[in-house]
Amino acid sequence: MPLTADVKAELTAVRDPRPSARVAELTALLRFSGGLHSIANRVAVEAELDSEVLATRVARELMELYGVRPGLVQVQASGAPGGARYAVRVIEGGETLARQTGLLDQRRRPVRGLPNRLTTGSRPDLAAVWRGAFLAAGSLSDPGRSAALExxxxxxxxxxxxxxxxxxxxxxxxxxxxRGIPRVVVRDGEAIRAALAAMGAVQAAAAWDRMRQRREVRAGVNRLVNFDDANLRRSAQAAVAACARVERALEILGDEVPDHLREAGRLRLEHRDASLDELGHHADPPLTKDAVAGRIRRLLAMADKKAELDGIPGTESAVPVD
Structure with a gap:
């Protein structure tokens, strides 16, 4: 996902100098990218990441914050479409690191969630937790109906x-x-922008918001166009039906059509796309649209009544099926 890669690239470059924020980000990153493993009956801490730059940064943070020297290897995750991934592993001193980061509690039990001190910390620490979690296992989809930060x-x-x-x-x-995997999901467009900005992806947040606004404007225009097209189609269908019925009415009545009704029918046929108001202006003398509508209704009713008496199809039979 290009958007996801852009966000992660920007977040990887974020450097919060506060020690508590650095610890919060690193702990969340370890928790969401692999966490604890048992290697040769020893507790190992491992993070599997999709960027060599990020993996190198994690290894450096482990050395600077906890004084451990992790191994950095390239791996190929099974079934992963994104190609090579990179594993940062701490085997020697892994249990001590796990306790220091809160991945193990004091009784050597794995922590199922996140250390309490992280989720109740300051706003910069909370932002660092989200930043680390997204770097480890986050994704961002394009703005639209199914947009989501996960x-x-x-x-x-x-x-x-x-x-x-x-x-x-x-x-x-x-x-x-x-699909059996716990996820944290943000779907509202404004909430996604806020989440990106809070994590520190300010440029990505602005770019995503611009894309979202363009999509919304385009969708609004498309809705208006479709609405206008639907109205035009209905108007055209109504005009075709009205003209077909008037033609059939004049055919049924023949010379029996009263002059004022014949004139209304003639106006309808000569100005097929005109509104009733416009037909009234074409009449001599001019008529209101209600007068024109009333005369056309009487013309059709008179023709349908005669057709019923004569046992022949009425005016509706002339309307095209489609």
Whole structure:
């Protein structure tokens, strides 16, 4: 997804100098990109990422914040259409790192959601949590009816924790399960823009909002055009039907048509696309549209009555089926 790649590229370049924000972003990134593994009966921390630049940055942050030296390898995720991915692994000292980042609790149990200190932190820390989660497992679709910002989550508890952090940031997010995978979803256009801006993707937020506004304007124009086309079609169909019935009425009545009704029928046939008001202006002397409509109605009624008495098809039979 080009949009997703643009957002992640911008977020990867965001540098919040506050230690608490750096820890929050890194912890969320580890939690949403893999988290804990057991390798050779030892606890290992691993993050599988779709960008070498991001993987290199994560490795550097681990060294600077926790003093560990992670391994960085290229992997091919099974069934992944995006090509190569990159794994950042910490095996030596993995359990200590897991405790420090809150991925393990004090009883060595994996934390199902997110550490409480992150989801109740300051606004910059909450923004860093969302930034790390999106970098790890986020996606953004094009503006439109199915537009969405989504983050795949490792557990329903993690999804709920991210939703709570989002609400504290003013982002209207919801947790849902899609094909068995917990996700956090933002669908409202304004909420998506707010989420991007809160995470630090200011340029992507502005670009996405411009795209959304263009789509909305284009959709509005299309609706108006379609509405006008429908009205024109209905008007054309009504004019064809009216003229066909008038022609049949004059044919049925022949010389029995009163002059004033014949004149109304003649006006209808000579000015097929004209409105009733315009037909009245063509009459001599001029007539109101109600007078013209009344005369045409009487012409048709008189013809239908004679057709019924004569046992022949009435005026409706002349209207084209389509």
């Amino acid at each position: 983050i795949s989550c490792p557990s329903s508890e993690a999804a709920m924790a991210l939703v709570g952090a989002g609400h504290r940031l003013g982002v209207a997010a919801k947790a849902r399960e899609v």
